[in-house]
Structure formats: C-alpha cells, structure tokens
Amino acid sequence: MTYNFLTIDRLPPALIANALAACLHVASSEVDVADADGNQDERNWDAQVLCDYSDAGGHVSQSLDIYIQDSVRHRPSEADLALAFSAATNTVTLYPAEEQIPSAYWLATPERLVTRVRLLPSDDETVSYSIDAAEAHIPQLPEVRTIQLPEIIREHPVPVPTASAFTSAVSSLAQPGGGAVTPRLPAELESAVDRARAYLSEWERLTRRMASGWQPTGRYPADMYHAALLSRDHLNQLASDLPEPIVGLLREALDQLDSEFRKLTQNDNGQEIAKVTGSSQFDLLKRDWWWRRRPIELPW
Incomplete structure (x- = not known):
C-alpha cells in the first residue's frame, strides 16, 4: 500500500x-x-x-x-x-x-x-x-x-436516471426504414432532443445534489445554481417546440424533477436568487416559479 x-x-x-x-x-x-x-x-x-x-x-x-x-x-x-x-x-x-x-x-x-x-x-x-x-x-x-472550488463539484459524478430514462424512451420511438426498425429522427429534431437531454441532466444534477446535502463538499457555487435555473428555462422552451410524443416524455421527466425541486426549496419571492445573481427581485417575480424559490439549505 x-x-x-x-x-x-x-x-x-x-x-x-x-x-x-x-x-x-x-x-x-x-x-x-x-x-x-x-x-x-x-x-x-x-x-x-x-x-x-x-x-x-x-x-x-x-x-x-x-x-x-x-x-x-x-x-x-x-x-x-x-x-x-x-x-x-x-x-x-x-x-x-x-x-x-x-x-x-x-x-x-x-x-x-x-x-x-x-x-x-x-x-x-x-x-x-x-x-x-x-x-x-x-x-x-x-x-x-x-x-469555493467549482471544479471539484463539476467533476463529482452525479447519476441522472431520469434524464437517462428520457433518452432511452426517445430512442425507442423507432421509425420503419429499409426493412428494419431503427431509431432515426430528423437532424433538426435530433439536435433539439440532444439539447433537452443536456438541460434535463443539468436540472437533475442540481436536484440530486440538493437531496444529498450538497455532496461532495457541502457547498455549491451560486453561479452554478444560476446556470441550472437557466437550463430549466431552456427546457420550458423546448417543451413548447418538440412534437408529441417526445414532448410528453419530456414533461413526464420534468414533473418528477420539479416535484423533487419543490420539496428541497422554499418560496421567498426570488429574494435570495436576486441577491446572489445580482438580478432585480422585481424582474424575478415576472419569471417562472423556479426563480422565486431558494434552497432550504443554502450552500453558498
């Protein structure tokens, strides 16, 4: 040894x-x-x-x-x-x-x-x-x-089973072609699905880090939290752009993660997020509900 x-x-x-x-x-x-x-x-x-x-x-x-x-x-x-x-x-x-x-x-x-x-x-x-x-x-x-050392948090592996299940479900939406059933999507749609998978993974990593007590260090930079909120914004936009049945799979995944996010946060009308991001609380009140919630256990 x-x-x-x-x-x-x-x-x-x-x-x-x-x-x-x-x-x-x-x-x-x-x-x-x-x-x-x-x-x-x-x-x-x-x-x-x-x-x-x-x-x-x-x-x-x-x-x-x-x-x-x-x-x-x-x-x-x-x-x-x-x-x-x-x-x-x-x-x-x-x-x-x-x-x-x-x-x-x-x-x-x-x-x-x-x-x-x-x-x-x-x-x-x-x-x-x-x-x-x-x-x-x-x-x-x-x-x-x-x-805080953000590279430690970025490198720490966090499982994303919900995002993985979404990706698998989309892949199973096969289209006939050449006598075989293969999962093929138009290039533009495939790019949108890839973005949805990436943003969904980021949103899931945030919720799982909160649930773990902010492992591995017990800390989490405010700018990374801000980036995760922006990922949730992107998911909202993609949910309005993607066709059925893909959008249904995405909304199902979001319902699971949003429910977990709500359990781990509390509504303060955006006061904490405004403070750590330098945003206007008034502006946050006009944004989606996740901008008005702060972690119950602040990591920064």
Missing part, C-alpha cells in the same frame, strides 16, 4: 520515521526513510515501512512517497494517515483527491482541520508548488485565499 504526501515544512528523517512508526503501529527500527536522490546502498529494504523524500519549493517543502509492506496490520486510509501524520509532526500535509484533476488535493493540519485545496505545480526542473486557493482558512497559510 502506498501513500503520497506533501508537507509545507521540511522534516528531518528521524522525525518522519518516528511519526510513521507511531501512526502505523510499528517499531521505529522498522521504518526506513531516505532521500530519493541520495545513496540507496545502505537502505533497509526489508523494513516494514519505506519512505522516500524529495525537496520541493513554494508552499510545499517536501514530497513523501510511503510504502508499507503487507505485514503491517494497521493500514489506515490516506486521509486518516495524513491527519495522524500532521499531528505527529506538527506540520500541514497534503494528499491527492479522488477527482481526475491534477490540482485537486486535500489538506490536513495538526489541529485536525481538513479542507480541499487547489495545488498548482510549476514547470521548473525542481518542482515548486503554489496553493492557489482553499475552501477553508488555513492558519499556517494565511495568505492563501478562501473560496
């Missing part, structure tokens, strides 16, 4: 070894720590825990690659080990997030604060890292700005 950590402080090998021993419940003699670019001849390759460290620059001073043998019984998650290691060394530790975004990292502090950060590496021969932003204030790095 391997762990990849970055630390904002440069830690002496003895401190790293003692901290890993305590965190992984092994003897200090069973932890081998060495400079990745140094002499490897005298290493204890049979140690239960092997750790290579390298120097870095910028907000990050050190990179740690940790490998534990199968014989180590205590095998914490990367998140749990990072928290324990931060406390044991009194430093800030970063580790990669699950999303396939190079800049997506978690950060743990000795005080057990855990937050998401955007980490940007340089193109220099010796890599220098910049913590561009974090979702919570980091006492050890007061200069780092605190903002």
Whole structure:
C-alpha cells in the first residue's frame, strides 16, 4: 500500500520515521526513510515501512512517497494517515483527491482541520508548488485565499436516471426504414432532443445534489445554481417546440424533477436568487416559479 504526501515544512528523517512508526503501529527500527536522490546502498529494504523524500519549493517543502509492506496490520486510509501524520509532526500535509484533476488535493493540519485545496505545480526542473486557493482558512497559510472550488463539484459524478430514462424512451420511438426498425429522427429534431437531454441532466444534477446535502463538499457555487435555473428555462422552451410524443416524455421527466425541486426549496419571492445573481427581485417575480424559490439549505 502506498501513500503520497506533501508537507509545507521540511522534516528531518528521524522525525518522519518516528511519526510513521507511531501512526502505523510499528517499531521505529522498522521504518526506513531516505532521500530519493541520495545513496540507496545502505537502505533497509526489508523494513516494514519505506519512505522516500524529495525537496520541493513554494508552499510545499517536501514530497513523501510511503510504502508499507503487507505485514503491517494497521493500514489506515490516506486521509486518516495524513491527519495522524500532521499531528505527529506538527506540520500541514497534503494528499491527492479522488477527482481526475491534477490540482485537486486535500489538506490536513495538526489541529485536525481538513479542507480541499487547489495545488498548482510549476514547470521548473525542481518542482515548486503554489496553493492557489482553499475552501477553508488555513492558519499556517494565511495568505492563501478562501473560496469555493467549482471544479471539484463539476467533476463529482452525479447519476441522472431520469434524464437517462428520457433518452432511452426517445430512442425507442423507432421509425420503419429499409426493412428494419431503427431509431432515426430528423437532424433538426435530433439536435433539439440532444439539447433537452443536456438541460434535463443539468436540472437533475442540481436536484440530486440538493437531496444529498450538497455532496461532495457541502457547498455549491451560486453561479452554478444560476446556470441550472437557466437550463430549466431552456427546457420550458423546448417543451413548447418538440412534437408529441417526445414532448410528453419530456414533461413526464420534468414533473418528477420539479416535484423533487419543490420539496428541497422554499418560496421567498426570488429574494435570495436576486441577491446572489445580482438580478432585480422585481424582474424575478415576472419569471417562472423556479426563480422565486431558494434552497432550504443554502450552500453558498
């Protein structure tokens, strides 16, 4: 099992070894720590825990690659080990997030604060890292700005079964052709259906994120919420343009999602949406009903 950590402080090998021993419940003699670019001849390759460290620059001073043998019984998650290691060394530790975004990292502090950060590496021969932003204030790095990180939310997978069912139902509206039954639509109509699927997926992702308590971070940018409301506007227009029976399938899907949206929001006559979008509340009162509702649990 391997762990990849970055630390904002440069830690002496003895401190790293003692901290890993305590965190992984092994003897200090069973932890081998060495400079990745140094002499490897005298290493204890049979140690239960092997750790290579390298120097870095910028907000990050050190990179740690940790490998534990199968014989180590205590095998914490990367998140749990990072928290324990931060406390044991009194430093800030970063580790990669699950999303396939190079800049997506978690950060743990000795005080057990855990937050998401955007980490940007340089193109220099010796890599220098910049913590561009974090979702919570980091006492050890007061200069780092605190903002929501929308790329985390955009990359987080959200199932859209209602939109998928709509797409499947439209595909099943087959037309005879060439002796076979194949799902074919005129090009213009197919383009409208594709737009309906995309807007419906966006509307469904919003409702499912609300229902989940705004996973994965508990936050949601107001501009993304605004974009979802615009998607609902587009769906309303498409519902008046599409022919039957496609429009019936779309309205059926919308009825399901709109019902869920109503359960998760409350009517405030557009006051909150006007505030976060810079719109006029008076103008919102003239728009469709979804513009006049705010999430019961505000995520911004």
